[in-house]
Amino acid sequence: MRIRWRRISAGTAVLAAAGLFVAWAGIIDIRASTGHWRITDWFLHWVMRSSVRTAALGGHAPRFTAAMLPLAAGHYETGCAGCHGSPAMPRPAAVENMLPPPPNLQHVNATWNDAELFEVVKHGVRYTGMPAWPSMERDDEVWAMVAFLREYPSLDQAAYQRLAGFSATGSRDFDAIVKSCEGCHSPAGPDETSLIPRLTDQSETYLRDSLEAYATGKRPSGVMKVALSQTSSEDRKKLASYFASQSVVTETGGPSGMISRGKVLAERGDRTRGVAACAACHDAAGVNEAYPRLAGQPVPYIENQLGLFRRGNRGGGAYADVMTRAAAGLSDEDIQALAAYYEALPQD
Ligand code: HEC
Ligand code: HEC
Ligand code: HEC
Incomplete structure (x- = not known):
């Protein structure tokens, strides 16, 4: 038995040394110009697909809404199109020579399910140049990108530019x-x-x-x-x-029952549940300049920010902790009512 172990470890050492020798000799081809053999290419993609499939198990997509599309489309143009191209920007020539080349996503998205796309977009793909999402704390942004990628194949140039709010x-x-x-x-x-x-x-x-x-x-x-x-x-x-x-005053409105419920909560808070009066800090004369105004912000934006504060991952400036505490006791219904109230509140 002892002899056998000794042989195995000697064998392993020889193999490792041989591997190092091959690498040192410089005969492993790392040139992107020559491409992969077809079998290597198949094997690498098979490994990637299997890895993504396993990592995505149990992932649940939220409901996709139109609210998610403009921010994702705008980000796509600045953060993704430089490699993958877009209806407004063909893939740059230099990128076509990457190994593997970033594919045209209008063609490949259908081969992935939502949870798998989420996995690829959030974590990126090692050894390919496909980067991870710039912020690991914002799954909601990654899901917005997945919602966009689902719409993407059906967008023509005009529809795409409208969503991405064209810019340079x-x-x-x-x-x-x-x-x-x-x-x-x-x-x-x-x-x-x-x-x-x-x-x-x-x-x-x-x-x-x-x-x-x-x-x-x-x-x-x-x-x-x-x-x-x-x-x-x-x-x-x-x-x-x-x-x-800059100043723009917008016309806003919403279901009035929600608005009045939100108004009561915003102005008085709810002592029994430890909800502070929002109006003590927001949209009132003389409050700290570092406290943002909420009047006229879109409902989905306010709801999303309150959700982030409640989960404790909104972050912000020096006073953000105050707001994390203010949001801790809010229910989903509170959040909807408060968002409806503030969107409808006139900006002065
Ligand atoms: C691709 C779309 C996009 C572009 C381009 C963009 N923003 Fe934003 N911006 C957003 C989104 C989405 C949010 C909300 C992010 C969050 O959840 O914290 C945001 C939030 C902000 C906020 C925080 C507002 C608040 O009420 O808390 C400021 C300030 C801001 N952006 C300024 C800018 C400036 C200045 C630029 C140009 C350099 C810019 N943004 C470009 C999408 C964009
Ligand atoms: C620096 C270049 C680069 C950037 C920027 C980039 N990607 Fe990629 N992407 C790649 C490469 C390379 C691959 C791998 C292709 C492969 O494995 O064949 C890839 C793969 C993907 C895939 C899987 C497609 C498939 O079937 O292989 C998706 C989806 C994707 N990227 C989405 C995005 C999104 C969304 C963004 C922007 C947030 C983005 N990428 C930014 C280079 C990039
Ligand atoms: C004690 C003061 C205080 C109270 C009370 C308070 N907030 Fe805030 N709130 C803040 C501060 C400070 C920020 C800015 C955090 C940062 O980004 O630095 C903020 C940010 C926000 C934002 C994000 C705005 C944006 O543009 O991104 C929303 C939405 C918000 N508060 C809603 C509420 C609501 C609704 C209530 C009542 C339930 C409330 N706040 C109570 C201090 C307060």
Whole structure:
């Protein structure tokens, strides 16, 4: 028995040494230019598909809504199209020579189910260049991208550009940066079915704090991190001041029962359940400039932010903890009522 173990370990050592020798000799081909043998290509994709399938087991997609599409489409254009191409931007030539080349996603999405797409988009694919989502804390953003990828094959160029709110990033010119922001944060005011907030009428302090929080990861969002990747902290200060000086008043409304329920909760809170009065901090005269205004923000955006605070992963500026406590006791119904109330609240 002892002899056999000795042989096995000697054999293993010889194999390891031979492996190292082969690697050292430089005869393993790592050139992307020559491509893979067909069998290697098949094998690698088989490994990838099996790995994704297993990792995605038990994953449950949330209900997909139209609110998810604009932010995902806008992010797709800046964060994905540079490799995968889009109806507005053909795949750059340099990328076609990657090994493996990033596929045209209008053709391949159907071969994956929702949970598998989620897995690929959230974690990326090792050894291929397919990057992970920029923020591991924001599964809701990744699901929004999956919702978009499901719609993507049926979008023509016009429909795609409309969703992505067309813009150009990558330029250091301030006007071009502002345009890129406005591609998502429409200067005409918020779309009330959107997860994207309105920036106008917010204080400069709050905008500046938020932009720094996104840039440093203290407020996790893959979408905003990529949107800010071309900006310096000087640019971000200028952006905060620019957007704080813009103002758009929007017409809003919603089911009135919900609104009055939200109003009571917002103005008085609910002592019995430990819910603080929101109005003590939001949309009131003389409150701390770092507290954001909520009036006129779209319902889906407010609901999503309250959900993030309640789960404890919204992050933000120096006072964000205060808000995490304020949201801890809210029920789903409270959140719906509060969102309806604040969307309908007139901006002054
Ligand atoms: C740096 C280039 C690059 C970027 C940026 C990129 N990808 Fe990829 N992507 C790849 C490569 C390479 C693959 C692997 C293709 C393969 O295995 O054949 C891939 C694979 C995928 C796949 C699986 C498709 C398949 O069937 O192989 C999906 C889905 C996908 N990417 C979505 C996205 C999304 C959504 C984004 C933006 C958030 C994105 N990718 C950003 C390079 C990129
Ligand atoms: C791809 C779409 C997209 C682009 C481009 C974009 N944003 Fe955003 N922005 C979002 C989304 C979605 C959110 C909400 C993120 C979250 O859940 O925290 C957001 C949130 C914000 C917030 C926080 C607002 C609040 O009420 O808390 C600020 C400030 C902001 N963006 C500024 C900018 C600026 C400045 C730019 C341009 C450099 C920009 N955004 C570009 C989609 C975008
Ligand atoms: C003690 C003060 C305080 C109270 C009470 C409070 N909030 Fe907040 N809230 C804040 C602060 C501070 C932030 C900004 C966090 C950050 O991003 O730095 C915030 C952020 C928010 C946001 C995100 C806004 C955006 O543009 O992203 C929403 C939505 C919100 N609060 C809703 C509510 C509601 C609804 C209530 C009542 C249940 C409430 N808040 C009670 C201080 C408070």
